[in-house]
Amino acid sequence: MQRTQTRFRHGALTAGAAVLALLAAGCAKVSAGTQAGDCRDDGDWSGRQEAAWLRTAVAFHRPADGAGPSYEEASVVVRPPRTGDVRVLCRPLDVQVEFWTLTARATGPELSFVLRYGLSADGSRTRTVAFPSSLATGQDATCTRGLVAAYAGRPLAGGELPRVTGDLAAAGDADVRFGTERIGGHRLLPARDSARCDANRSKPGPAPTGSAGWDIYHP
Known part of the structure; x- marks a missing residue:
């Protein structure tokens, strides 16, 4: 029983870490998109x-x-x-x-x-x-x-x-x-x-x- 609870807690922690990582990545993309949206992209201009x-x-x-x-x-x-x-x-x-x-x-x-x-x-x-x-x-x-x-x-x-x-x-x-x-x-x-x-x-x-x-x- 104790092993089952330990595995459950470990799985929950792993899943929680994965969710946090996804949220962090999403926030980073939103932040980068916001910064890019504040200026006009002219990197490929002729x-x-x-x-x-x-x-x-x-x-x-x-x-x-x-x-x-x-x-x-x-x-x-x-x-x-x-x-x-x-x-x-x-x-x-x-x-x-x-x-x-x-x-x-x-x-x-x-x-x-x-x-x-x-x-x-x-x-x-x-x-x-x-x-x-x-x-x-x-x-x-x-x-x-x-x-x-x-x-x-x-x-x-x-x-x-x-x-x-x-x-x-x-x-x-x-x-x-x-x-x-x-x-x-x-x-x-x-x-x-x-x-x-x-x-x-x-x-x-x-x-x-x-x-x-x-x-x-x-x-």
Whole structure:
């Protein structure tokens, strides 16, 4: 009889331990699920998806101030998204904010690197990057404009760098092309000396090398 009671107690204890283990495992899963539900899973995002998120988070404050004597009030702001899924990202994104100058040349706009600033963003706080004062006005009466872009991931490689199609003086944001889908946003800044760009546009083209009519000495 005593052996039977001992076996019963042992079985009850074993069953109780198993129930407690299952409950603990269940609670752990619920806790993990709750933590995962508090943030937005971005572990498998492509460059295009990262750019789409960044597009809702990046803003360019007062870029038109570049037309004045300095960019003192202009900045790029990466803030928590205000539309769509506004949860914090589970894995912060590497974000690059990069500045260039574009100078009008006979062969087309010439791109020059100015500054690149790297930061981490997950939508939990606001990050602000001021425009560099070294965005040049151009030399030798050339038409020069600034360009700024915010993009996800590593710094741009050679084939991903921006280019401007058409006349630099008249170009807008839509005329800037990048060789990558990682761009969250960009701005082509106004010339700080618009007279130089206007002068470049008003220059007459080269005179034709030959006459369209017959030469008087033509046989």
